[in-house]
Amino acid sequence: MEITLPLFGTASTTSDSTGLSVTGLVTSLNAATPWQLELPASGVFGLTGPSGSGKSTLLAALAGQRHCRGHITFANTVWQRGRRALATHKRTLSLGFQDSRLFAGQSVADNLALARRYSRRPLPEEECGRLLEAFGIEPLLYQPVELLSGGEAQRVAVLRQLFNNAPLQLFDEPLSAVDRAQVLRRLLPTLRDFWARYPALVIWTSHDFDEIQLLAQRCLWMDSANLSAPLPLPEVAQRLDSHGVGDSCRSRIEARVESLNDGLLTLDLGGISIFADRVAGHYRKGDTAAFLLEAGDISLSVEKPGLSSILNCLQVTLVAKQNLTDGRIRLRLAAADQVFYADISRLSCERLELREGTTYFAQFKAGSLAGL
Amino acid sequence: MEITLPLFGTASTTSDSTGLSVTGLVTSLNAATPWQLELPASGVFGLTGPSGSGKSTLLAALAGQRHCRGHITFANTVWQRGRRALATHKRTLSLGFQDSRLFAGQSVADNLALARRYSRRPLPEEECGRLLEAFGIEPLLYQPVELLSGGEAQRVAVLRQLFNNAPLQLFDEPLSAVDRAQVLRRLLPTLRDFWARYPALVIWTSHDFDEIQLLAQRCLWMDSANLSAPLPLPEVAQRLDSHGVGDSCRSRIEARVESLNDGLLTLDLGGISIFADRVAGHYRKGDTAAFLLEAGDISLSVEKPGLSSILNCLQVTLVAKQNLTDGRIRLRLAAADQVFYADISRLSCERLELREGTTYFAQFKAGSLAGL
Amino acid sequence: DNCTLRVAVAASFRPALEEVLPEFERRHACVVQISSGSSGVLYQQIAHRAPFDLFLSADRERPELLEKQGGALGSSRQTYALGLLALWHPKSESNIEQLLQTWPDKIVLADPKVAPFGSAARQALQSLDLWKKKQTQLARAHNAGQAYLMLDSGNAQLGFVAASQMQAAGRDNYWLLPQHLYKPIEQQLLIPTQSRRPKEAQSLADYLRSGEVQAQLQHLGYGVLPTQDRSRDGGSGL
Amino acid sequence: MNIAAADWQALWLTLKLAGLTTLLLFIIGVPLAWKLSQWQSRWRHGIEVLITLPLVLPPTVLGFYLLLLFSPNYAPGQWLSQLFDGPLVFSFTGLVFASVIYSLPFMVQPLLAAFNANGQRLTQAAAALGIPPWAALLKVLLPASRAAIVSACALTFAHTLGEFGVVLMIGGAIPGETQVVSIALYQHVEAMEYGAAHRLALMLMGITTVLLLAARWLGHRLAPRGSNNEQAKPVVGVLG
C-alpha cells in the first residue's frame, strides 16, 4: 500500500476520506504512542488536556512544523507519508500559535490584510468588517502590534486566522488572555455563527472547558502524549474531573424548543416541560437545542417536591452510583433516553437511601441549563 | 509638601504607611484619570478587568518600567515622585510579565537560580524544593527554556518569582495557559500556603475570577483605564457580571468549623449548621473558614422544604431584588450578618410571590460551597 | 651584543637588496631586517620617528625633504642607484613611439603623483607628446610593483615598469626607454636621526655604493651612477 | 571648502559605487542570508565561515586574486568578459563586481543574525497562514528586520566607501571611471598635500554621516507609527 500511494499534494484516489486522517503519527514526544485521528471535513473539535501533555506538539506536527513521521491526509491530499512531509504553506490549513506570533514591525491592519491576501477562500469584505467589529479590533487597526495588550494581541491573532479562512483551522489556546466576559458574550457566539456560515474543520485547543463546550460537539483529549479519539463532551468533562477540577462534570441535554417567552425558554424533554432562562442566541420553535447541566446543580428527592424556586423537576431512574474522590457520590441518571449526572453528598445519599434502579425526582433550576 | 519629600530610596519619615501608596499616577493611557491606590504591607489582592483596560500598564508603572508621573511609596520608601523614578531593580518588588519572559539561552534551573541569587529575602533550600515539587517543575529543571510548553513556561515564571520572594509581588495573568485542574488543585493551594508562611503584598492579575477568589480577599477593578479602590469580591463579581459573564456571581460566606467527618464539613453559620463537602485543605475545629457560594446554586422556598438531597437550608431575609439582563432576578439575601446573592428565574419569582423584607428558606447543596 | 640593522627600503629595490645583502652580513657579522613599502609611506613613518637605521628611497625628493626637515643624520643623503624605466610590450616589431601612438588599449603606469617610476613615465609620455592624447587610456597602479602585476596577470599588454623588475623576473619583452625622455630616477638613501646604529648603517651605504655592488646592480636592471655622486664616497656625518 | 574638481568627481564616483554595491548586495544578500538561516544542515556553518573569508584576506591580496580572476589569459576571465560585455579590469563594472565580493560579509552577517533571531518564528507563522516562503520573506521577515537591514546597508555602504586596496589593484585610478575618493585621498597624503587630504577626509566623513543618519531616520519613519515611543524611560536623577 505504501507503494501505490499517490504523489504528495495531488488528489489521492486511494484515500476515501475528505476529512482529516492521521495514522501512526510519531514525534519525539510520543515515540511509544503513535497518534491516530479521524475527523470529518468540517465541524469544531475541542482539544484539551494537562499542561505539557503534547497539544501544541500535535498541532505543530499536523501543520508540518515539527519533525515527525506517520501518515496525514486531509481532503484527499497526502500531507505526510513516512518521513516525507508537504511544506506547511502548501497544506490547506491555518495554525494559530500559543504566543500569537503577530507579524512584528507592522500594524494590526497589515497583519490582517496579509492573512486575507493569501487566503485560499477569501472572505467577502462585509464579513471582515463584521468580524472586526465583533472582536473589538476596529479602534486598534493602525496600532503597531508591539503595543497591543496581551488580550488584544490574541484577538488579532484569532481574527487573522479567520480572515485566512482555511479549510482546516488549528487554534492553540487562542483566547486565554481575554476576559471571560468578552469571550463568552461576544467572541464565542461570533465564532459559532462564523463557522456555521463558513464551514471548516476546526481544532480548538483550550484549558477553559466552557469555551470548548460552547463551540464543539466533541473534544480530543491529550494526556502524557496519549491522544484519544474525539470524545463526547461529558466524557471529557469526567476526565478533566478525575484530573482534579471538582466542579466540572456537565452533562449535555437535548430538548425540543416549545416556546420562548420573555427570556424564559420552555422545552420539551420526552413529554415533560422544562424551563431554561439565561439563554442567549436564537431558538426557533420545533428546533432541537442542546444545553449543559452541571452535575452539582441537580438535587434529588424521593417524593415529588413542593413549591420552590426550583422550576424543573424530572422523574429519573438512578442507573449507577459512583464514589468521587472528594467524598461525594456521582449518580448516573436516565430520563427521556438521555443520560446525565448528578453529584450529591454522601450524607444525602445515606439519608435518602438511594438505590440503583429506583425512580426519583431530579430538580434543577432554570438557570442551571446553560445554552450552547 | 513636594519640597519636604525625602530623597529617593531612603526611608521616608513623612509617609506613615508601610504598605503601597500610590497617588495621582498618570501614564499616557490614563491622562484624565490618575490612579490612586492604598494597600497594606501584606496580603493578596486580585486585579481584573476587561482586556486592554490597562492592567499591565498599571503593573509596569508600579515597577517603574513605563513612563509615568505621580507618587508611589512602598514600605516607607519613595519610588516615584513627579517624573523622577527609582530604577526598577532598586524597588523591592518583583514583576511577572504576561509573556513569561524567561531568560533565553539558559535552562530552567539557571533561571530559578538567578532569581534566588538576587533575592532580597532568599528562601530556605527546602522551601524551594517544596515549591519545585508542587509546581511539577522538577523533571524540567535541565531543559532549555525555549523548549517548554506554554503552561510549563508560565509555571517556571511564577516559580522564579516566588524564589525571588520580593516584599511586593506583581503577577500579570500568570497561570492563563495552565490547565484549570492543576491550577485549582495544586498551584493555588500551594500559593496560598506559601504566602501564609512568607507574607508579601501580592497583586494577582487574572481573567479567571475563581483564581482571584481563591487567593485574594479583595480585588482591584480596572475598566477603560479607571482603577477602583480594592473592592470586596462580591462587588467585583457583580461588575464582571454586568460585563456579561452571566454565571459568575459567587458570594463569599464565612462560617466557623464545627467538625470534619468523612469528607463532610459541618459549619456553624450564626447558630445554624450547614454542610460542605468537596473541600480540600486543612480545617481545624473552631477556625473561621471562607467559602464561595454561586448565586445560581441557591433556591428559595416559602415553606420549610421536605427531605431532598439538598442538605443546607437557611432562613434568610430578602433584602433586595434586581432584574438581570438575562431575564432572571438576583435576590440579595441576608442571614447571620452575611449577605449573599441568589439568582432565580422570573417565573419562580412570580410563582412564589417574593417580597422584600420577608423571610424565606434558602437551600443549597453541600457541594455548592467551594472551599478556598 | 649582536648587531641588527633595520632598513626601510622602497618596495621596488627590495629584490635587488636581498640579492646583495648576504655578502654584507657575512662581512660585517650584522643581521639586516628589511621593511619594505612605498617610498611615500616609508617617508611618513621616518618623519614620525620610525625606528629605522637606514632609509633606501626610490626617489630623490623624499630624502631631500626629510633632510630639510632635519630628519637625516648629517649629510648622509646619497644616491645609491639609478632606476631605469622600461616599457613592457607584447612581443612587437614596431618601435616604442609607434607602438605607444597606435596602441588602442589601456596603458599601465605607476601613479605619477606618488611613485617615482610613475612620474618618470609621465615625463616620457610628455616628451613624446602623448600625455594629453592618451589620458583616458592610462591605468594607474599604486606603484611600480602593482603596475607589473597588472601586466603580468595579462590584464594589460602595454605599460611602464622598472627595468629591475623585468630583469628579476627574467623577462625580455621590454624596451629600456631612452634616458633623454625622462629625468634620471635617482634613488637616494639617508640615515635617519633616530638611527641607533649609524656606523653600521653607513657601512651598508658604503657597501651599496661600492663598485662591486654597483656592477651587480647593472645586471639587475639599474643604471650607472653619475660620477659626481660617487665622489661623495665615504662622506659620513660622524 | 576648497575641493578640487577631480576630488568632487572622485566623491561622486565613490557614492555611485557604494550605492550600487549596496543595492546589489541587498538583492543578493537578503535571499542568501535567508536561505542560510533556514538551512539546518551542519554545512551551514561552513558556508557562513566562507562568507566571512573576504574579510580575512588583506584587500590588496584579494585585489591580486581578482586580478588573476579577471585576466583574459585564463578561462574565468574570458567568460566574465563575455558575460559583462567587456573586460572587468580597469572598469567601473569591475569595481562594482569586486566591491560586491569584498563587502559581502557586511551585508550578510547582520541579516543572518536578524533572520536567525526571529526568522524561524515568523516564517512559521507566515507558512501557517498559507503564505509561501518568498512572500513570507518579503512581506513578513523584511518588515520585521527593518533595523537589521538599515544596519547591514549602512555597514556595506561605509565599507565600500573606504574600500582601497582592492580598488587600487584592479581599478587603475582612471578619473571618472575608477578613481574613487579613497585613492584620491591616499594620493593627497602620499603627495604630501595634507590640506587637500584633510578637506577630502572631512568631506567624506561628513557626507557619510549625513547619509547614514538619513538612512536611520528613514528606517525609523517606515516603522509603524507609535513604536518605541512608550518604552521605559531612563531613570532621571535617582538618588540613593
Next chain:
Amino acid sequence: MNIAAADWQALWLTLKLAGLTTLLLFIIGVPLAWKLSQWQSRWRHGIEVLITLPLVLPPTVLGFYLLLLFSPNYAPGQWLSQLFDGPLVFSFTGLVFASVIYSLPFMVQPLLAAFNANGQRLTQAAAALGIPPWAALLKVLLPASRAAIVSACALTFAHTLGEFGVVLMIGGAIPGETQVVSIALYQHVEAMEYGAAHRLALMLMGITTVLLLAARWLGHRLAPRGSNNEQAKPVVGVLG
C-alpha cells in the same frame, strides 16, 4: 607546505594581534553596545554612526591619522607614549591600539543589533527580579545573545587578520614586532614570489576557517543542551 620561518613568525604575530584585539574589543564593545542599546536619546543615532566611521576612511588614511596621533612630535602622541610606557608607533602595542579602533564597528554593530532585539525585554525581566543592570548584562543578556557574540567576535577576528592599510602605515613592517601576515603576503606578491604568496594566503584562510568553525562549535556547545534540536526540519522530497 613550504613556508618560510619569517612567514610563520608573521602568522603567529597576526594571530596574537587578532586574538588580543578581539578580546579587548569584546571587553570594550559589550558595555558600549549595551549602553547604546539602552540609551533612548536621539544622540544615540549620532554615536552609532560615529562608531561606523572607522569603516568609511580608507585604512591607509586612517593609518595616516593614527600616525599623526601617535607621533612623538605632537602632544597626544607624547601623552599616549607616557601612558603606554613607550611610543605607540611601530610597536605591537600601537598595532593593538589601532586595530581596536579600526575593528570597533565589527564588534559593536552585531552586539548592538542583538541587544536592540531582545535587550530591553530581558533587562526589564531581570530588573523586575531585582537583578541590577550589570548583573543583568552578564548573566541574562550575554547568555541570550550567544549567537551574536560568536558572530561579532568572528567578524572582528577576521577583520583584524586582514588588516593591511593601517598596519602598513603605523606598523613599519618590523619582523617579529609589527610585520603581520597581511604585509608579508603583500610583499610576496610585490616581490613576485607568487608561490609563497599563494601558500601563505591558503594558510591564512585555512587557519581562520578552523578557528571560526571552532568558535561556532563552541558557541553551540555552550548553549543549554537540546536547543535547536527539534525544530521543523526542512521538508524533504516534496512533490507537487
